[in-house]
Amino acid sequence: MTLRDQMRKGSTEVLVLRLLADEPMYGYQISQELQRRSDGYFEMKEGLLYPTLHRMQKDGLVTSEWRTLPGERRRKYYALTKQGKQLLGEGSAEWQQFMTQMQALLGTEQ
Numbered sequence: 001m002t003l004r005d006q007m008r009k010g011s012t013e014v015l016v017l018r019l020l021a022d023e024p025m026y027g028y029q030i031s032q033e034l035q036r037r038s039d040g041y042f043e044m045k046e047g048l049l050y051p052t053l054h055r056m057q058k059d060g061l062v063t064s065e066w067r068t069l070p071g072e073r074r075r076k077y078y079a080l081t082k083q084g085k086q087l088l089g090e091g092s093a094e095w096q097q098f099m100t101q102m103q104a105l106l107g108t109e110q
Contacts (some may be wrong), residue, residue: 024079
């Protein structure tokens with residue numbers, strides 16, 4: 001696993017929570033939106049996304065429900081819980097602190 005893959009894997013949960021803070025989404029939509037918002041930097045394969053969503057649901061961070069929209073097939077939508085919103089706030093603050101410290105150590109602090 002490359003360094004880039006390791007860093008992305010460590011941020012998966014916070015990134016998914018951030019997307020779901022805007023609106024409930026189904027799995028493929030999450031992966032596409034993540035890729036779109038990051039200009040392709042974050043690419044989340046099924047093998048990482050769905051186990052993450054299932055673990056997050058088990059941990060009470062997201063809920064899910066099956067929906068069938070007109071003209072579309074049935075999809076499982078995921079939504080943030082109160083606990084998920086709280087963890088998103090904590091995780092975002094932690095990532096900000098982490099990035100600040102990394103930039104300081106690497107000499108790229110602005």
